[in-house]
Amino acid sequence: MTPEVRVAPAAPTRAPAGPADPADPLPEAYRILLVEDDAGDALLVEELLSDTDLRHSLRWAPTLAGALAELAVEGADCVLVDLHLPDAQGLDVVTAVQAACPQAAAIVLTGLRDTGAGERAVAAGAQDYLVKGQVDERLLQRAVRYAVHRKQAEQASAELRENRIRSQENARLERGLLPTPLLRSAGVVVTSRYLPGRERAQLGGDFLDVVETADGAVHALIGDVSGHGPDEAALGVCLRITWRALVLAGHRGVELLDLLEQVLVAERTRGDMFATCTTVLFAPDRTEATLHLAGHHEPLLLAGGPSEVSAAHGIALGLAPGLRHWPATTVRLPTAGALFLYTDGLTEGHTGPDRDRLGTQGLLGLIAAAPDSGTASFLDHLIGAVHRLNAGRHADDLAILHLAWDRSGDRPGRTTPHGRQVTTG
The missing domain is CATH 3.60.40.10 (PPM-type phosphatase domain)
Structure with a gap:
């Protein structure tokens, strides 16, 4: 797998849009960005996704800088991200991805001996983590779908809180005006x-x-x-x-x-x-x-x-x-x-x-x-x-x-x- 845009044959890329309805289990196509410097691991993720019935488009970036450039141009619904990249390490990777594309769900990819890093990443805002070598196509499909829906739910909840705060502020202004x-x-x-x-x-x-x-x-x-x-x-x-x-x-x-x-x-x-x-x-x-x-x-x-x-x-x-x-x-x-x-x-x-x-x-x-x-x-x-x-x-x-x-x-x-x-x- 080379670091270029790859699209699953059965999944036409959808135009950037607002979050899909969480009640809809199968959006038109999930936009997935894989941030992984190991070409073999990247190819494995591509093959696992191709074995699912998840409609998707897949892009690959081997560095954090490349991922941030992709997110700035195309955005994403889900980012599968390794914490050990040539130009960034650890939770800084997750933080940078979330800052670049706040609406994207982040799933961290960890090694067998590094599950603690995945748990810390979730605590820092990632939606989930997966252990390399212990993922099959069904688990990957489930993780992507649930992560995207959880992210959408979080955003909806945040927007509701913001609207409530705005309503309270407007009520105070209304008493003045x-x-x-x-x-x-x-x-x-x-x-x-x-x-x-x-x-x-x-x-x-x-x-x-x-x-x-x-x-x-x-x-x-x-x-x-x-x-x-x-x-x-x-x-x-x-x-x-x-x-x-x-x-x-x-x-x-x-x-x-x-x-x-x-x-x-x-x-x-x-x-x-x-x-x-x-x-x-x-x-x-x-x-x-x-x-x-x-x-x-x-x-x-x-x-x-x-x-x-x-x-x-x-x-x-x-x-x-x-x-x-x-x-x-x-x-x-x-x-x-x-x-x-x-x-x-x-x-x-x-x-x-x-x-x-x-x-x-x-x-x-x-x-x-x-x-x-x-x-x-x-x-x-x-x-x-x-x-x-x-x-x-x-x-x-x-x-x-x-x-x-x-x-x-x-x-x-x-x-x-x-x-x-x-x-x-």
Whole structure:
């Protein structure tokens, strides 16, 4: 047997893929790499495998360096490895093989007087060991199949543990990004939604919060950290918690945003990270609201039909630290209605198979066409409609704050969550 790729005639090589289902006893073909410097022992292994009904492809490397090169290019499902090679000895061989191809099952080949080395190799992470001269085709077939399946089970268990840890981490982030509104009265009814855009993520860089202070004023925040990932999510949590603390400490308007920007600059992990946000301050009597836009788009007013609030724009937090350009806009509020605050994940999706974006006008159309229902059902319907139009394409993080009030109580003329007038008896 020469040190080149050898393929068992009955076993077409399969393309590298994820681990086979352990319940499947006969994958398409096991990719086996033999690391053995003795040509006679290598030929014996080849003959034993050819006498099995194991579908496989076999490659041979007489040195560790050759094996590592093979693994880097082709990978393997199973590596049969001798611990005494010209360029490496002992457990270092197993360690190097596992580092080069973590998904491969390792089976150590030992001599009759060296079974202790095989046991130590198993303790170090190998799936099994075989004693040269005491192996027949049935034992070799069984060892390969079981080793591969055990490796797959180990990887599945490790992935499950990783997912559990990630879920716990996301739950902690969720408590930071999606807090319980701190309200003292029922003057403003808060309904929110949050969906991350990253695959397998529970959280993104969007953040929101609502706080009522002792004077009866209700403060609301919605924002979006640039980029996607755990650093952005962590910064969003930091900004949200900082905003709540500053509001409760009595900071307002430009001063509040300036302090929030200082925290962003101090906590961001990259110099190009910034955040957009909208803050809303409802007067205690709910007759007016003061808006500050920091690089964020205007909220929508849902009262007598949805419309976009006309508000002055300021610069995003972190783009030009110290500029402090955040003009205030005061809006007179109708007797009943809602402010609809959202991040751009709701409007940047497509409107179908073409490249047109939904945009604010498209969102207004969806809101106007939504069926009459409770606020929660209305928001769920709206998000579902946006996702259907986007046709499964990648979506940005999405956050919504629906802030409703009704100073008149449940009387004729109040509005639905969609902004349409209804009559009640």
